[in-house]
Amino acid sequence: MGAICRLSNSLTGITMRQEMPGYMKRAVVFDFGGVIAEExxxxxxxxxxxxxxxxxxVFFEGARDLIYQTGYVTGTSDEETYWQAVRLRFGLDESDENLREQILKRFVVRPEMLxxxxDLQKRGHTTGLLTDQTDWLYQLDREDGAGxxxxxQFVFNSYDLHMSKRDKGLFRYVEQTLKTAPEDILFVDDNPDNIQMAAQRGWKAVLFWDYKTLKEEVVGFTTND
Incomplete structure (x- = not known):
């Protein structure tokens, strides 16, 4: 590994690392729902x-499983197929639009996380979003005034990649795309199952609890060489 030049920022405690020959930057990868936004x-x-x-x-677990089983979360089917499966299983008669609205309006973005x-990116670190989302993610992005x-820098959405965080191959794909070793990736998620999958790949996986605790974890990771 090549030499690393550090420029410390006393206000945030985050170290800015300038890339030298042979050095691969560390990456911080965030989940969306439950981390960047409310779940x-x-x-x-x-x-x-x-x-x-x-x-x-019962309803949550069933509807959650159906979004994987129908293939909507991995982009192999559409929203209409998903909601029809939910209606058939649970006897609902609400429209796709009404059901979708109940979900999207509760993805309240956390400005401090954005x-x-x-801030991490400005200080020379790679940042990414790794999420089991559908095309709803792009609707949320369009409707958010600030974006x-x-x-x-990178958005890994299961809907586009046809892989979810239940697939080990997705984590390998992220490593290859980021061109970063597993031990140089910190992953933040609110789902213990996803944390376990990432940890098995050798990533530093952090179960999200709150912003203050997360910041301490990230500062330690990005300054520990």
């Missing part, structure tokens, strides 16, 4: 369950 999918499904007199846990991602995806 709109889970909370939206629970709201739909309450409105229809259904058990929240600022944090942009969401512009804060990340």
């Amino acid at each position: 709109g999918f889970r909370e939206g499904l629970k709201a739909i369950a309450r409105a229809n007199g259904l058990d929240e846990v 600022s944090f991602a942009s 969401i995806l512009m804060h990340f």
Whole structure:
């Protein structure tokens, strides 16, 4: 590994690392729902369950499984197919538009997380978004006045890649695309199963709890050479 020149920023505690020959920058990769934004999918499904007199846990787990089983989350089917499967299983009669709205309006973006991602990038680190999302992600990005995806150098969306975080191959693909070794990738997610998958690949995986705790983890990772 080549030499590394450090420029310390005393205000944030994050070290800016300038790339030298043979050096590969470290990367910080974020989940979307539950990290960059509130977990709109889970909370939206629970709201739909309450409105229809259904058990929240049973409905959430069933509707979550269907988004994988129908192929919507990996872009091999469309939203209409997904909601039709949900309606058939649970006896709903609401339109696709109404069901979608219950979910999208609950993906409330956390501005401090977007600022944090942009700040990391300015200091020379690679940033990415790794999410099991559908085309809803792009609707959210269009409707957000300040923009969401512009804060990340790389966006890995299961809908486009036809792979989800349940697939080990997705993590290998991210490594290859970032041209970064597993141990130089820090991954932030709110789902313990995804954290386990990343850790098995050798990534530093952090279960998201809150912004303050995450910042401490990232600062330690980006300054530890």
